[in-house]
Amino acid sequence: MNTTPSATFRAGRLPEQTDDHFLGLHQAxxxxxxxxxxxxxxxxxxxxxxxxxxxxxxxxxxxxxxVNAACRKLAPDATVWLQFAQAPHMAQIRAALWDGLALPGPAPVNTTHICDEQIRQALAANFRLLLLDEVQHLGPTALEYLRDLWDRNSKSAKSLAIVLVGSGNTRQKILHRNALHSRVHRWQQFSPLTPAEILTVIPSYHRLWNGVEDEVLLWIDDCAGHGCFRTWANLTVILQDALDDDPNLTFSKDLVRWAFSQLDPTTRFPGQVGPDG
Known part of the structure; x- marks a missing residue:
């Protein structure tokens, strides 16, 4: 068995690195x-x-x-990236795996035993890293199917790693599947950026924030960012677009206050007008 990540896929590949940034923010x-x-x-x-x-x-x-960055760095050619909408049918999951593993022809999803055997053989032939995003959308049958794929592989070929990624009730869904839960080797729970991280991460994220005073960055986070990277990315896009559209504008707290007004008001604290009162 070849355990070196080497295969390329017609489907199921990781998104391009440029697609990782929210709204394709330039120079992020x-x-x-x-x-x-x-x-x-x-x-x-x-x-x-x-x-x-x-x-x-x-x-x-x-x-x-x-996760995408880590898989792109560590197993770029072996990663099979899968992401499904709400409650995918098992036929969709089998077809996505079939395509991601570059198996020939359309997946025989109506003869599941044949389809599953071909998928298991492909997983055993070479190392694969299955990356499943939005796991909160998967139902019990899909989760048990993934466990079974890993179980069978772990007892013979030992050529399969699985990364489960999700928000919302992802942990609870896995916790309710006792057999699956007991097989998860490591866990990581993402938390909002801390104030200390805001001061180091945000200026490195985009040139818009270069030279912005620490007090202003913390004010922005208190009012709207709340340690959420996507909110910071959205604010960056809004502000950068405004500066690009009007060369007479410069970065200021007034401009930031205007950017706040473009966000969902339930996610910000409009009573806080700024560090200078």
Whole structure:
């Protein structure tokens, strides 16, 4: 058996790195947060141990960005990336695996025993890292199917690692599947950026924030950011677009206050007008 990641796929490949940034923000830079570094370490362990790991947490905290970056670095040609909409049917999951593993022809989803045997053989032939995003959308049957794929592989070929990523009730869904839960090797829960991280991460994220005073960055986070990376990315896009559209504008607290007005008002604190009162 060849355990070296080498295959390429017609489907199920990781998104391009440029697609990782929210709304394709120009000149946004990847930032090595503590959470992202831990994610890379856990993905490395999953690859080494041929194990299952789970990365979970609320939306917008950078889970998908961190996992995609880690898989792109550590197993770019062996990663089969799968993401499904709400409650996918098993036929959709089998077809996605079939295509992601570059098996020939359309998946024989109406003869599940044949389809599953071909998928298991492909997983046994070469190392694969299955990356499943939005796991909160998967039902009990799909979760048990993934457990069974890993179980069968772990008893023979030992060539399969699985990374489960999701928000909302991801952990609870896995917890309710006792057999699956007991097989998850490592867990990571993403949390909002701390004030200290805001001061180091945000200026490195985009040139818009270069030179902005610490007090202003913390004010922005208190009013609207709340440690959520996606909210910070959205604010960056709004502000950068405004500056690009009007060359006479410059970065200021007044401009930031205007940007706040473009956000959902239930996610910000309009009573806070700024560090200078």
């Amino acid at each position: 830079s990847p930032v090595a947060t503590d959470a992202a570094l831990l994610t890379e370490a856990l993905v490395s362990k999953a690859i080494t141990r041929k194990a299952m790991i789970c990365i979970h947490g609320q939306v917008g905290l950078g889970k998908t960005f961190a």
